Amino acid sequence: MALRSPSSLWLYLLSVGVVREYGYLLAEPADRGIVSKGLGSFAILALLPLVRMLAPKSRMVLLVLAWWGFHAIQTMICSAAYYVE
Numbered sequence: 001m002a003l004r005s006p007s008s009l010w011l012y013l014l015s016v017g018v019v020r021e022y023g024y025l026l027a028e029p030a031d032r033g034i035v036s037k038g039l040g041s042f043a044i045l046a047l048l049p050l051v052r053m054l055a056p057k058s059r060m061v062l063l064v065l066a067w068w069g070f071h072a073i074q075t076m077i078c079s080a081a082y083y084v085e
Helices: 006-026 029-054 059-084
Strands: none
Touching: 006 029, 029 059
């Protein structure tokens, strides 16, 4: 991940935040809740590599990141399945 320079880091964080906070507006009004939930999970998954890169290297940190990732993937899959249905 090439996010070591401050300019690329702030742009990455801003992009994730904008997609998370405003991406649901592209969906139909009836679907915005489930789309927002899926985008929240996307934001978590997008930030996990950054946290992994910056956090101290420990087994417990990796365990928590794996748990967050697993939960976010589950939420994204369920949101997508509900949205398609």
